[in-house]
Amino acid sequence: xxxxxxxxxxxxxxxxxxxxxxxxxxxxxxxxxxxxxxxxxxxxxxxxxxxxxxxxxxxxxxxxxxxxxxxxxxxxxxxxxxxxxxxxxxxxxxxxxxxxxxxxxxxxxxxxxxxxxxxxxxxxxxxxxxxxxxxxxxxxxxxxxxxxxxxxxxxxxxxxxxxxxxxxxxxxxxxxxxxxxxxxxxxxxxxxxxxxxxxxxxxxxxxxxxxxxxxxxxxxxxxxxxxxxxxxxxxxxxxxxxxxxxxxxxxxxxxxxxxxxxxxxxxxxxxxxxxxxxxxxxxxxxxxxxxxxxxxxxxxxxxxxxxxxxxxxxxxxxx
Numbered sequence: 001x002x003x004x005x006x007x008x009x010x011x012x013x014x015x016x017x018x019x020x021x022x023x024x025x026x027x028x029x030x031x032x033x034x035x036x037x038x039x040x041x042x043x044x045x046x047x048x049x050x051x052x053x054x055x056x057x058x059x060x061x062x063x064x065x066x067x068x069x070x071x072x073x074x075x076x077x078x079x080x081x082x083x084x085x086x087x088x089x090x091x092x093x094x095x096x097x098x099x100x101x102x103x104x105x106x107x108x109x110x111x112x113x114x115x116x117x118x119x120x121x122x123x124x125x126x127x128x129x130x131x132x133x134x135x136x137x138x139x140x141x142x143x144x145x146x147x148x149x150x151x152x153x154x155x156x157x158x159x160x161x162x163x164x165x166x167x168x169x170x171x172x173x174x175x176x177x178x179x180x181x182x183x184x185x186x187x188x189x190x191x192x193x194x195x196x197x198x199x200x201x202x203x204x205x206x207x208x209x210x211x212x213x214x215x216x217x218x219x220x221x222x223x224x225x226x227x228x229x230x231x232x233x234x235x236x237x238x239x240x241x242x243x244x245x246x247x248x249x250x251x252x253x254x255x256x257x258x259x260x261x262x263x264x265x266x267x268x269x270x271x272x273x274x275x276x277x278x279x280x281x282x283x284x285x286x287x288x289x290x291x292x293x294x295x296x297x298x299x300x301x302x303x304x305x306x307x308x309x310x311x312x313x314x315x316x317x318x319x
Contacts, residue, residue, distance in 0.1 A: 006043040007317055009035070012065070012087055013071065013080035014049045015100070021050070026209055027142040027233050034143065034306040042310065045072065045142055049084060061081030061087035069093050075317045076121070082113025085120065094121040094316045099137070100232020101251060102179065104130050121316055124309075126231035127252035138312060141231040141252070146297045149213045149240035155289055166198045167282065170215065170222040170243070172234035174205040178204040184248075186227040187271035192278065215240035215307045221282055223274065226250050236300045239263065242291045246277045260289075 017024045076094040082103035088095045098119040103109045123137040131137045140221045175182035222238050222245040229251035238245045244262040247253045257263035264277045
């Protein structure tokens, strides 16, 4: 298929790594790259609205975007994150929107998202809880490159840290991000230390994306303490890497945890409850390489997710 024949898609988002903001979450970028790689009949371009800019930038984009869409002859526009819907209000092409979590659940974005969602031709939500909250939408999580995170067969042949009373614990974000609630993570670490465990913290911050899987391989357990999530990519990455995890009940974590034996969702945000679950989990697991993640790797694989999105595009534009 030639470029002329391809279905032309413009992705509009405020969640995209750029030269000025290289450490922004990469999940939209990785989805775009997967569409380009696995769906050769698509021509996908990206327009980034810098998320740190004032709100009037979105209104400015609202005036500029129709001309961009017309000049680029785009068949549809795919907006990621609810606030970007503002920029599509005057666009005449069909609009798909993906809601990622906080844009539907956290002020002030949620009011804008809920007000403008009915204007979209198709709505995607990344978790069933978001669908229940909004009342409609197709559930398509952001995928991951499952093979990249697969635990090496040689892993764990040396003496375990747990046997020495040590744990390397992953906090899967930047502690400065308040919505991730590092304070709760720190309280759990202190509780573990009160029980005689020497804890080494590892944070997912300023890590080059190409080597991130090694962080998962080299930790003993991950603790997710977020206040709000949609469909956290870090849970999928932990499952692919066979990293045991304990999480508070946010987003769709419980759905993924139900498919593996090395994931636990706790019923409350009590540090003692989380520490209890973490200790029970690490004491039960003796060989990570033998843990089973086969029930969910296909559904989280980025190639399969790309295929589902391409199918949804086809329901809108018959190319």
